[in-house]
Amino acid sequence: MIKVLIVDDEPKLRQGLQTLIPWESLGFTVAATAANGAEALTVVEDTAPDLALVDIRMPVMDGLQLIERLTSAGHSMQFIILSGYADFEYAKQAIQFGVAGYLLKPVNTSELTAGLMRVRERIEENRSKLDHRRLEAAEREWALNRLLDPRKSAEDPAALKRLALEAELSWNRYEVVVIQPQVPEAERSDAPSRLSVALKPVVEGRGRGIVAVRPPYAIVLLREPLRGRQQREELYREIRNAAGDVRFVAATGGAVSGPEEVGASYSGAQEAIKRAFFSEKERLLEPNSPPYFPPNSPLDSSPDSPRLPEDNAQEAMEELVFRLHYSLDVGNRSMILPLLNEAAALFLKQGQDEKGIKESFFILTNAVIHKLTAGSRQGLKNTEAASRFLNGIYHQAHLHDLLEEIHRFLLSLAEDSGPGGKEQDLKKMIDFIHRHYADNLRLETLAGLLNYSSAYLGQLFKNKTGEYFNTYLDRVRIRKAKELLSKGMKVYEAAERVGYTNVNYFYSKFKKYEGRSPSDYKNP
Incomplete structure (x- = not known):
């Protein structure tokens, strides 16, 4: 059935048109009615009618404004205009919008019926063409998926050439572009299809190639290779516009000269996609691109x-x-x-x-x-x-x-660093030693982190504490070890706890600073 929308501000006319015309016997069904153009816009989104009977004179939004809005938005429905005698010349303006006809009020049912029959033929013809185009598109997408399989290329190149010829994909050159939407897992199954639909007008509508879906990718097969950075950037902008708010990565597999090489281009694009993490952002990636680092990084x-x-x-x-x-x-x-x-x-x-x-x-x-x-x-x-x-x-x-x-x-x-200067740096360094004495602390490392040479920082530290860095660290560690030993901890345990991995070395250090062994200290 062909769905009809009746748009008129007169309730009696809307009701009369629904009852006086044998819609179903003519192959139509009245899907909805509306009292003005603004109301009709909402109804169109809900019902997707094939034909609209539209009055010229209506409040809020008149018929011509409605037709202009719908045609500019890409709706492909047919229109029949209803007008009073005084609006006849005005109604002719609708010709530029491709209306199927216009009728004078009061509506003659015979004239309207004849007009509906003509419109039905036009709609059925358009549907037939659309179905044919969809069938062709499905066949080409199937053929493209065969070409993208590298295993098929190796098995029988001649068969792929015949397949490309039959699917009208026999071109002089090819280039595969792969786009992977970066969406949550719940959306991954639908995202490539949505992106593919958005890309078709840009690619297929301009005769530049075909678009297909091969999860998790949307695939573009170009019939003319991209030449130079400018063309790659332009295609990337077009993909970004089609993707809207959806993040994605896109890569080209490079130009190839025959259908049997399309699989190799696809593989190259896939490899580039896999390296996207290491690549420059916001650009069409290419095969064998080295990792990108910003200048002077x-x-x-x-x-x-x-x-x-x-x-x-x-x-x-x-x-x-x-x-x-x-x-x-x-x-x-x-x-x-x-x-x-x-x-x-x-x-x-x-x-x-x-x-x-x-x-x-x-x-x-x-x-x-x-x-x-x-x-x-x-x-x-x-x-x-x-x-x-x-x-x-x-x-x-x-x-x-x-x-x-x-x-x-x-x-x-990070904690606030407070006032700068050498004095502040030394205070931080000493505080750090007392809190992290058990770590593998080295003067060279601390000097690098504080932007000093190790020799200079070592001299500053000695001037501040009266001891060299390693001596100061040993004294802090031995003092803490004494506390642990006094609480009954075993010698090797105390040594590890304060930062000495070698027990013999701990013994020598302890005796150096305390004048006796840790065992003697543990058992006075």
């Missing part, structure tokens, strides 16, 4: 000269945790981002993939958070926010987004 240079031990991943991680913890603990905000960049450079140099890097940053930041919570004079204020942050690490689409988010969160944990 620490990431751009640090991979060639890492400051962390590469041969021992555990040692490198502990070193990173220590540096970040110390910088946050003393309020040295300027060191956080360089340390995160250094960590990323090390993980890249170790050959970690996206999953590995996210896991490494999860371990790193989780350890820093726990150390801050355990050693801070004020506990972690918002454990829920920390949980959200840690979980969010796995949802970051780009390495640079991940680093920015970690940087932002860690800065929110």
Whole structure:
């Protein structure tokens, strides 16, 4: 049945048209009525009619305004205009909108019936053409999915050429573009189809190629390769406009010369998509693109000269945790981002993939958070926010987004650094030693974090405390060990608790500063 909408501000006319015309016997059904153009706009969205009988003169929004709004919005329905004699010339303006006809009031049922028959033929013809186009499109999408399969290319290239010819895909050149919507899991099954529909007018409507869906991707097969950066940027903008608010990554597999090579272009685009985490944002990715680092970024240079031990991943991680913890603990905000960049450079140099890097940053930041919570004079204020942050690490689409988010969160944990200067730095350093004496503290590391040379900081420290750094640290550790031993702790346990992994070394240090062994102290 062909659905009809009657739009007229006269209730009697609306009712009369519904009862006087044998709609069903003519192949029509009255789906809805409306009293003016504004009301009709809402009805159209709900009922999707095929034909509208529209009065010219109506309050709020007249018939011509309604037709103009609907045609400009892309609705493909047919229109028959109803007008009074005085509006006959005015009604002719509707010809530019492609109306199927117009009738004078009072409506002659025979004339309207004849007009409806003509409209029905037009609608049925359009439906037939649309069904044919849809069938052709389905066949071409099926053919494209065959071409995209690299295994088919290897099996029988000649068969793929015949398939492309039959599906009207036999072109001189090809280029595959893959778009992956980045949406929540619940939307992943529908997102590629929605994007595909939005892209069809841009691609197929302009004769540039065809669009298909191959979950989790929307696929564009171009018949003319993209030439140069400008064309790639233009296509990316068109994809972004079609995607609306949906985030996505898009990649080209490069131009190929035959249908049997389309699968290779598709594979290249897939590989580029997999490397999107390491690539530049907001651009069409390309095969074999190296990882992107902004100019003058620490990431751009640090991979060639890492400051962390590469041969021992555990040692490198502990070193990173220590540096970040110390910088946050003393309020040295300027060191956080360089340390995160250094960590990323090390993980890249170790050959970690996206999953590995996210896991490494999860371990790193989780350890820093726990150390801050355990050693801070004020506990972690918002454990829920920390949980959200840690979980969010796995949802970051780009390495640079991940680093920015970690940087932002860690800065929110940093204590205010207070007034600067050497005196303040030394106070922070001494305070840190008394709270973290059991850690693997080294003057060289602390100097780097405070932006001093180790020799200069060592001299400042001696001037302030009267002792060298290592001597001061040993005295703090031995003093704490004495407390533990007096409470009955075993010697090896006390040694480990205060930061000595070698018991014999602990014995020698204890005897040096106390004049007797820890065993003697434990059992006076």
